[in-house]
Amino acid sequence: MRDDELGEFAGRVEHVSWQEMLPESDFVSLHVPASADTHHLVDAAALTAMKPTAILVNTARGPVVDETALVAALRDGTIAGAGLDVYENEPALAPGLAELPNTVLLPHVGSATVSVRSEMARLCAENAVAIARGGLAPHTVDPDALNHR
Known part of the structure; x- marks a missing residue:
């Protein structure tokens, strides 16, 4: 978003790179299209860069997150939790994802209002x-x- 599009948030929002944002964020909420550039945007390296108290939320597109890396990160405490409404190989889930106590999984109903x-x-x-x-x-x-x- 450009500065002239920020409206009331101008001066209160700081533009930072993806790499700068990850270790500073308590929540990372994804809102990007599925494309070659966003495929596995959240991979093992991105998850490792996040705070151990961070929560990942994906309501964008499933392939934006490497679910195998996410399961590992959630199991070992690399991040605290995840909320997903979309899945990498929908409707299938990565092995172990549904059993994790630190996940909230929805059946792709994010637009159901x-x-x-x-x-x-x-x-x-x-x-x-x-x-x-x-x-x-x-x-x-x-x-x-x-x-x-």
């Missing part, structure tokens, strides 16, 4: 109406793909 699901339904309806009228869906993920039909 009335407001989020209502907005999702509204966007779908808006797209369907636009297409039915012969137009382009206003929320097309990849408009260029339509040129290759």
